[in-house]
Amino acid sequence: MIINGPSANLDAGVHFVEGDVRINAANTLLNGVTIVATGSITINSSNVALTPFAADHPALMSGFDACTTAGITINASTITTHGTLWAPQARVKLAASLISSSSGAVVGSSVDMAGSSITLNRRIAFVR
Numbered sequence: 001m002i003i004n005g006p007s008a009n010l011d012a013g014v015h016f017v018e019g020d021v022r023i024n025a026a027n028t029l030l031n032g033v034t035i036v037a038t039g040s041i042t043i044n045s046s047n048v049a050l051t052p053f054a055a056d057h058p059a060l061m062s063g064f065d066a067c068t069t070a071g072i073t074i075n076a077s078t079i080t081t082h083g084t085l086w087a088p089q090a091r092v093k094l095a096a097s098l099i100s101s102s103s104g105a106v107v108g109s110s111v112d113m114a115g116s117s118i119t120l121n122r123r124i125a126f127v128r
Contacts, residue, residue: 001015001037003025004024008043017035019038022042024045029047035061037063039062040069040072040073057083060085061087062090069091070090070092071108074096078100080102085104085107092108092110098115
């Protein structure tokens, strides 16, 4: 799945993608959306806001199986998550000036976060 444009919005629900997901948009607002991909998930956007389809669902889930490669990558000015980012067999990379997570977890073989302000209000998990 490739989404390019000024805004990336998907209908609420669980979206299964066989392969990779690439989102390149000024604003990526995924409210009530869970993306499950067999490949990697990459989001390049100024503003990213992620809220899963349901409280017990992840916001993003990558089945990518390569511990030295990113399963989930988000590059943005602002990243706000209200759900889990799940890539247990791959790396999770988040880069933004502001990274905020009010609930959920970040699960990966490794987790790299780079930002001038990082706020994790619940928990962060590492799975090896």
